[in-house]
Amino acid sequence: MAPVRIAPSILSADFTRLADAIGTVSSAADLLHVDVMDGRFVPNITLGPLIVEAVRRTTDLPIDVHMMIVEPDRYVADFRKAGADMISVHVEACPHLQRTIEQIRETGALAGVAINPATPVEMLIDILPDVDYVLVMSVNPGFGGQTFWPRAVDKIRRLAALRGERERPLIEVDGGINQATAASVIEAGADILVAGSFVFGAENPSAQIEILRQAVAPL
Numbered sequence: 001m002a003p004v005r006i007a008p009s010i011l012s013a014d015f016t017r018l019a020d021a022i023g024t025v026s027s028a029a030d031l032l033h034v035d036v037m038d039g040r041f042v043p044n045i046t047l048g049p050l051i052v053e054a055v056r057r058t059t060d061l062p063i064d065v066h067m068m069i070v071e072p073d074r075y076v077a078d079f080r081k082a083g084a085d086m087i088s089v090h091v092e093a094c095p096h097l098q099r100t101i102e103q104i105r106e107t108g109a110l111a112g113v114a115i116n117p118a119t120p121v122e123m124l125i126d127i128l129p130d131v132d133y134v135l136v137m138s139v140n141p142g143f144g145g146q147t148f149w150p151r152a153v154d155k156i157r158r159l160a161a162l163r164g165e166r167e168r169p170l171i172e173v174d175g176g177i178n179q180a181t182a183a184s185v186i187e188a189g190a191d192i193l194v195a196g197s198f199v200f201g202a203e204n205p206s207a208q209i210e211i212l213r214q215a216v217a218p219l
């Protein structure tokens, strides 16, 4: 089994010292998760390609951009140009999802589809062969620091069953991840853990990543 990948979310970092915050996780993390929100798809506004470009200059970690915006097609090329290595769009925001996924792939980035808690994984059945990863939301998107939604575990299990013996799509889980919830989602079949407040809300972010690794190590 491939090792679990850990993606700290900078949403919970101190933006007055963003480069320092990223520096604290650079050697412990596998990816850096960046949450893009537009105040329309979700009730919060965060950041755009300008910040991704600045993040790109602070780290060699792969940058995983989670787009929580309407009409993401309009900005895929900009985020790729800014330095994104992975780009996910929400199925709920994409009436022509296959075309949007194709557009991401054409930029050279890995293409992901994200799903809200209320959206069944079975809705993705026809797009699964086209995506590199599925981002399963274990909170309703919009804010860091929310409580994990336990039924996400069953969704991950069902998604892993749909994937079957294939290596792709990878399964990424986002929202409310800590050492307890990490173990349950990895046991269900997840490959990538996003963690924001658990990592950056603590004194020592890299030690928090180590705690997550230990929590899933025997699984």
Ligand SMILES: O=C(CO)[C@H](O)[C@H](O)COP(=O)(O)O
Binding pocket: 009, 011, 012, 033, 035, 066, 139, 140, 141, 142, 143, 144, 145, 146, 174, 175, 176, 177, 194, 195, 196, 197, 198
């Ligand atoms: O996409 C997100 C919110 O919409 C964030 O990635 C997620 O919430 C991470 O924060 P935390 O680990 O604190 O829940």
Ligand SMILES: [Fe+2]
Binding pocket: 009, 033, 034, 035, 066, 174, 194
């Ligand atoms: Fe996210």
